[in-house]
Amino acid sequence: MSARDTIFAVSSGAPPAGIAIVRISGPRALPVAAVIAGALPDPRRAALRVLRDPRDGAVLDHAITLVFTGPRTATGEDCVEFHVHGGRAVVAAVEAAIATQPGTRHAEAGEFTRRALENGIIDLTEAEGLGDLLAAQTEGQRRAALRMAEGGLRVLVERWSDDLVGIAARIEAQLDFSDEDDVSDEALGTIAADIAQIAEALEQVLRAPSVERLHEGVRVVIAGAPNSGKSTLLNALTGRDVAIVSPISGTTRDRIEASVVRAGMAYVLTDTAGLTQTPGDAIEQIGIDRAREAIAGADIVVWLDQPGDGSVSDIRVHARCDMSGRETPAGGADVALSARTGQGVEALWELIADRATKLLPQADSVAVNRRQRLLLARCRDALRAANNSDLLIVAEETRRALRALDDVAGRSGIEDVLDAIFSRFCIGK
Template sequence: MSDADTIFALSSGQPPAAIAIVRISGAEALAAAGELTSAKLEPRRPRVVALRADGDLLDNALALFFPGPNSSTGEDTVEFHLHGGRAVVNAVLAALARNPKLRAAEAGEFTRRAFANGRIDLAEAEGLADLLSAETEAQRRSAMLLAGGSFSREVHEWTAELLRLAAGVEALLDFSDEGDVDEGLPAQWHADLARLESGIEAALRRPSAERLRDGIRVVLAGPPNAGKSTLFNRLVGREAAITHEIAGTTRDLIEAPVAIGGLPFLMIDTAGLRSSADAVETIGVDRARAALDAADLVLWLGSPGDAPRHHDVIRVRSRCDELAIDSTADFNVSGRTGEGVDALVGNMLSRARDTLPVAGEAALHARHRDALQDAASALREANASDDLLIIAESLRLARAALDRITGRAGVEDMLDTLFGRFCIGK
């Protein structure tokens, strides 16, 4: 298989559907379309055509031709918008498969060609992958920004500033070789470099795409029989945990992903925290303590004074329909009746928004953060040195790190993994 092959695939959802889109991309795309229809396809002008193979009418479809390089893949591309029945789609795909100049596309191959042909960069491709897997409104918004080039534009601006700063260093190096100058870099140059470093470090403080994907980890913790599982079931909207009046019913972690108010959460119910001679319960308690350490937010259902030391704790008095109101708790709720739960959820959403991207800001992947860390480290080294050669090399390393984000350098080892996340036809 070669990147020069002309490929085809169903690029919409699996039939049956109202419409199905079959895409062909490559040098032979227009010729392949011509073997199914005698109609002449003009660039970017949709046309209703009859698709035929071996004399049989396959479908009356809408056909579009997008000449490269101004197409989604950067190559000549043809799309057939078919009636979305299985038989129609299978017949058209079978006809294309019989063409020796075509082959079926692999997962993510259309997007990979768009990247290879400069139609999108690597960060934008990652945004498309995020968009395909988005399940909440927050995930969709962040993915749209990344796919639309919001972060890539920032990287390009940083790179342009780096090139400007590097040019000043190279000019001094050239002059110093000729013995014409003895001066170092001006104070403004160092100020500009510090400002660039600050901008990159600010980006590093943004929420991670992994948190946006996996959800805010909310751990319900407290002593046995405090109402944790009942409240857990109320928050996730189903009977995910067994509830019983016998203390110690929950012995292991129970996790349930849920979207609330368009934000992703991972709710975690835990074993009651107490000393026990039961070996199995002891394991559950140890796991509960470990979950507390990894939590983004803790709902503590024990005595407010016993709340764990954690950066974000909500002290909850549960079972308020049975027990007296506790004025020292942040919220008094009943998982059984739902009393007070809406106010608790509103507070959880407010705290969660502080840990997720703000409007107009894309979440960054671990790969992006690693590259930005490398760039910031190189800039710090450049700003701390008086040696022009060290400064020039540090700036080169910073540019190389930024280039890894957009795919200009050093990313071959992860391309297969990235584009393998896409479906066939994307």
């Protein structure tokens, strides 16, 4: 298999559909398309063509045909698109006809985007953003992914890289010509200040909430004493019967998770075993241990009739307020509710959403993923280490910071990372 093969695949939704777009990309894209469609239209001008099977001349379909000449294309190569009728048989016939031509093969998952990366049309951060955009299920995920796909992080990385290249040149000048009059003795102080400014800009990005909370959902754990109404509340918050509800104390022995998307935000709600100092048996103790683990890993803890640990993310709930004798909330409760009647459930959701908003990336911010965060932190650490009076150390740490930025953008050899990223893409993207 050669990277210089001419590749093809459906780049629109899977058939059947009203229209299917069959894309061809590579060095032989234009001659291959011409064999099937005859005379091709001028670049970037749509035209109707009759597609024929080169083996016997049989008509395959009537298709809108578009030609894009590299390098200003989606992949950086010559591309042709056939907009055909979206039936499975039509698409299969057109792809089979393309496959008859020498040097062509079906594209692998994410291969069109990978070629765009290799040809400098996009960088790795934009490719990751595109992958997240394809997988987005909530409005928040879509906004964050689109910002990355449109080059939000790329702009920052290029700016930092350009600044560091300029700083590196000044360091080399100081090392080579420090005994000449045209290099100021104050240059080291200026270099240190400029490096510190970039390190602070990196720190601001690293301090912001990560994109993983958008992808994985804000973790909300419901906790409290046995038989305090946790499972009933989980069912009320999800709007479906997720957990078994019973008046028997200790019904919930393990964690029960349910995913919810609400107002463009994803949540993972977790029901836990009741917390008690006197577990009835070993199984109940395991459930309590798992409940404490869930609480420790939670973003927000909803406590039912039980004091929290003082975290600002805690929400105190006075449950079962519809029952006789429980109409008045206990001291310190944030909300009174009845999961059975629905009273107070919306108010609880508002409290959860208010706290979740503070944990998620803002709409206009750049939210980085784990890979990017690790490399940006490596760059920041190198710049902090460059705060040194030895210019040789400053030069080496500056080079180390630049290498980390190159890794963020995918400008250095990271084939294993690329394989992992593009394996998430669909065929034709």
